[in-house]
Amino acid sequence: MAAAAMKVGERKKKVIIDSDPGIDDAMAILVALRSPELEVLGLTTTFGNVRTAVATRNALHLLETVGRTDIPVAEGSHVTLKKDTKMRIASSCHGSDGLGNQDLPPATLTKPVDQPAAAFLVEQANLYAGQVTVVSLGPLTNLAPALELDPSFPKKIGQVVVLGGAYSVNGNVNPAAESNMFGDPDAADKIFTCGADVLAVGINVTNQVILSDADREKLQQSDSKYTRYLCKPLAHYFDYHREIYFTEGVYLHDPTALLAAVNPSLMTLAEGAVRVQTAGITKGLTLFRSNDKRYVEMTAWTGMPTVMVAVAVDAPAVVELMMQRLMVDDY
């Protein structure tokens, strides 16, 4: 199954990608740039796979390498919503530079815009009310302040696609928590309960979307500017997965979430309220209450707005679509 072809006159979906590149983040951004269904309004940066300053550097470098310096980059918060500076950085997974320990030079042509990420998000949501999709690929730290800057943000934002959570499966930081939820659980709980149109894609589905060694070989052989960019980071990502997960393949977390914004029918969705545990040994745990049962007692989920959660995925279709998009230089 491929994404439906765009019809003449059909509007592109406007997206802002909030990310912490990051190897699979870089893949997702490149897929977005190669997706005719999307118009990338900007990139905003956060911490998680790397610190925010490194994420910004990588975002600028990526855009410059593929010739898309027209896309603005707005730097996000360097601290969590609760101003914690000692956040967990997933450098073993992505390398200390976020791109497989290449220590690339910084971009020469561009720098971030003056606006912080949260202000950029609010501005774009107001400029294109109801039309902007935020694809959030890191902790949700930049989105939570947008709610304070503009209380109507949940209504003005078109959709928030969240790569985050582990719905009824173990996390990847510890058995309770997925990395992006663990990174800023307070921000995540605010976004899940703010009333915006949220689509959550957790590792319960992204762990099923695996890029195999043979797929990687094909990507390399295509030698497009996109696959050239990903070659070294992917080598690191494969080594990490071999060592940590004992797999000959890598999980395509961020590209899967990005493709959910392109074509949600790649996934099966369930509706319900999600709360995020903000403290204790289960900090970062995402708990989904489906609408199948009416709980008699009041709970922390009672009266909370519902979100959509991905519960199944057409994994071969996601891998194929991602590969198709990366293996060709231009339309």
Ligand SMILES: O=c1[nH]cnc2c1ncn2[C@@H]1O[C@H](CO)[C@@H](O)[C@H]1O
């Ligand atoms: O093993 C891991 N530990 C921590 N973070 C990871 C791991 N694998 C991937 N990611 C990062 O966290 C998000 C998915 O949870 C993805 O954005 C990925 O880049």
